Amino acid sequence: MLVGGQGTRLRPLTLGVPKPLLPTAGVPFLAHQLARARAFGVRRVVFATSYRAEMFRPTFGDGEAFGLSLTYVYEEEPLGTGGAIRNAARALTCGPDAPVLVLNGDILSGHDIGEQVRRHVAARAAVTLHLTEVDDPSRFGCVPTDADGRVTAFLEKTPNPVTNRINAGCYVFTRSVIDTIPEGRVVSVERETFPGLIEAGALVLGYATRSYWLDVGTPEAFVQGSRDLVLGRLASPALPAPPGELIVLPGAEVSPEAKVGGGSVVGAGAKVEAGAAVTGSVLGDGCLIAAGATVTDSVVGRGARIAEGVVLRDAVIGDDAEVGPGNELIRGVRVWPGVVLPERAVRFSSDA
Numbered sequence: 001m002l003v004g005g006q007g008t009r010l011r012p013l014t015l016g017v018p019k020p021l022l023p024t025a026g027v028p029f030l031a032h033q034l035a036r037a038r039a040f041g042v043r044r045v046v047f048a049t050s051y052r053a054e055m056f057r058p059t060f061g062d063g064e065a066f067g068l069s070l071t072y073v074y075e076e077e078p079l080g081t082g083g084a085i086r087n088a089a090r091a092l093t094c095g096p097d098a099p100v101l102v103l104n105g106d107i108l109s110g111h112d113i114g115e116q117v118r119r120h121v122a123a124r125a126a127v128t129l130h131l132t133e134v135d136d137p138s139r140f141g142c143v144p145t146d147a148d149g150r151v152t153a154f155l156e157k158t159p160n161p162v163t164n165r166i167n168a169g170c171y172v173f174t175r176s177v178i179d180t181i182p183e184g185r186v187v188s189v190e191r192e193t194f195p196g197l198i199e200a201g202a203l204v205l206g207y208a209t210r211s212y213w214l215d216v217g218t219p220e221a222f223v224q225g226s227r228d229l230v231l232g233r234l235a236s237p238a239l240p241a242p243p244g245e246l247i248v249l250p251g252a253e254v255s256p257e258a259k260v261g262g263g264s265v266v267g268a269g270a271k272v273e274a275g276a277a278v279t280g281s282v283l284g285d286g287c288l289i290a291a292g293a294t295v296t297d298s299v300v301g302r303g304a305r306i307a308e309g310v311v312l313r314d315a316v317i318g319d320d321a322e323v324g325p326g327n328e329l330i331r332g333v334r335v336w337p338g339v340v341l342p343e344r345a346v347r348f349s350s351d352a
């Protein structure tokens with residue numbers, strides 16, 4: 001499992017916590033993927049760590065809670081996606097012909113991992129890539145296939161994509177193919193390994209599905225992922241409560257006169273006061289949403305304080321930040337951890 005990226009697009013959320021460990025629908029993001037992988041028969045996982053590597057083991061330990069055996073491999077210098085796979089292969093115990101599942105640590109996917117592995121083995125492919133369809137593929141590398149599902153090219157972002165099928169960040173490698181990735185240097189599977197294999201005539205298969213899929217690399221997508229999990233749009237065995245309009249973690253206090261829903265999660269020890277309205281948002285542990293505040297599709301960090309009547313929409317508030325009364329933060333605004341916004345510092349409406 002690739003979990004070593006810096007998650008720059010998710011800053012400031014990822015300044016203190018790596019993306020795969022961000023609290024999502026009440027548990028560390030990766031818990032959802034681990035539980036799903038276990039449900040498909042995975043028993044052993046190697047974490048390829050780099051950024052904030054020391055935080056993974058205290059969170060997941062030896063994996064017993066998931067019924068998994070977890071191993072942690074560390075990169076002194078980040079090696080990129082391909083270099084990380086090569087480096088983590090040191091901890092593999094399987095033979096050269098065995099299939100090895102590789103997952104990006106920032107994807108929520110409802111696809112059938114077992115079927116992807118079965119197709120890979122049946123076709124004796126070098127690599128089998130999960131492909132998903134998106135409305136706008138221009139932001140992604142697109143991956144055309146022929147009638148037999150064979151990948152014919154791996155194309156970088158282009159304004160005129162030839163297909164709306166994109167790389168979904170879940171691969172099955174034949175172990176011996178991983179051993180051909182150069183060792184000890186930065187390698188990108190997307191830019192180097194996959195195009196190289198296709199060029200060399202190796203069988204690179206696509207496994208295309210239309211099942212739930214989300215890359216949680218941006219704040220909007222992260223909030224959406226948490227919301228979808230809480231609402232049950234993607235079933236997760238790791239969800240800490242039954243799916244529904246909201247999940248309230250232990251020790252949280254939600255006033256009966258507050259309106260909280262739309263797939264929101266209220267962190268442990270957080271407080272939502274009377275008249276506040278929270279929709280589709282992630283509220284961190286110990287934060288405060290004061291009376292009459294409106295929080296929509298936003299992330300409020302651990303210990304942050306949102307004053308009376310504040311409006312947040314598509315906003316990210318860092319841990320322990322304070323937003324004073326009369327502020328309106330919308331359209332992707334990000335407040336860095338610990339920052340204090342005084343009363344009426346920011347307002348987007350013309351009627352302020």
Ligand code: GTP
Pocket residue numbers: 002003004005006007008009010019048049050075078079080081084103104105106217
């Ligand atoms: P951004 O900086 O916002 O692009 O996020 P990112 O650092 O996570 O990069 P990206 O989304 O492209 O990474 C895809 C997956 O590969 C994620 O699960 C990352 O954790 C992982 N990853 C990216 N680079 C490395 C690396 O150098 N080493 C390891 N071990 N994992 C990596």
